[in-house]
Amino acid sequence: MTIKHIEEYRDPEISRAIVDRIKKVSRRKVRLMEVCGTHTMSIFRSGIRALLPETISFLSGPGCPVCVTDQKEIDAFIGLARVDDVIVTTFGDLMRVPGTDSSLQKERANGMDIRIVYSTFDALEIARKNPDKKVVFLGVGFETTAPTIAASIISAKEAKLDNFFVFSAHKIVPPALDALMQTKDVKIDGFILPGHVSVIIGTKAYLPFFGKYKIPCVVAGFEPSDILQPISILVEQIESGNPELINGYPRAVTFDGNGKAQKIMEDVFETVDVVWRGIGVIPKSGLKIRKRFSSFDAEKMIEFSAPESKDPKGCACGEILTGLKIPPECPLYKKLCTPIDPVGPCMVSSEGTCAAYYRYHNG
């Protein structure tokens, strides 16, 4: 039998059995946070919410990279795009995020050179083909993305490309979990930890966090049984009062993670204190380019001006990203804020909680 690692985990028989098990075990009301935006989407799309007993509710965490990017950074991206000899390259999901007075999409409509790329290789290629321009890649993402951007900086150095730059707004997940636990009024009974961030950092990266808070934590994948099984484990841990840190996605995640990717990330980036939208400054949670590679650092090498930043008025993204609110509790939700005309980033990104609710939640 060859396995293709997808269909097998969509087997409805298996899902049903896990759901039965959860129904049997679950007594207490529990609030589980899925940290990763891709989980938010998968949980909605697969209809898992409807299958589970009412005792279980989900909170979406700060794991949508675009959503937690600070307004100042969004405005800086726009400022960069307005510089004459700059070509901005980015993944598609940043385009429509509203900055204080514009968005990348609007800037492109105004004639600025902004290009959507699939990977940083495309950005390197654009730099090669446009030697008289400065090509800036907007680096937004977590540990899954950061090593790919680091690799592109190393490739640019090897190829002696002197017109390729990165604006690094990357963030790392474990410090954010810590910050969440310290946020006033946040009540979380267990964490569904991100699968693909964990591919890179390994379960070992959560040990300090788990040691400190002793809260149930299970790493999960993205197919229905990859998510249901971790939920079942979390519920059992909560019911029995035995918190554990478990790898619920072992075909993809190891204890040590991807050492090569960790090393490349470590070589290129250093951790600094940065602002997360809605949460504030989280110590040592951001990745900035090290001095050694500063000739590739857009923030250091390119002069630009950005408008004075103001967060979108009335947007509750901050509270949503910390699990304090769900989208229907935002007064703008579905009224002034829709995916076509979004007010905040949580409605823009396909991984954003507001966008997921808008698409899949009735009411």
Next chain:
Amino acid sequence: MCLAIPSKIIKIENNMGTIDVDGVKRETSLLLLEDAKVGDYVIVHAGFALHKIDESVARETLQLLKEAAALVDKENADG
């Protein structure tokens, strides 16, 4: 942003792999992997392969899931 779907490597040349994503061929960098081979299933994100799926672990997981499902069915049948 995370493409969760594992893809099979069908060709490797100079640290670049060609992968088959549901019948569509795509290029992916193998720079972040230690030892990728043709035939491996890899998890790809933003043009880079990030992990080689461990076939034996995957089989084990599936086996466990199936056994657990059978157990629940048996419990249900027993009342």
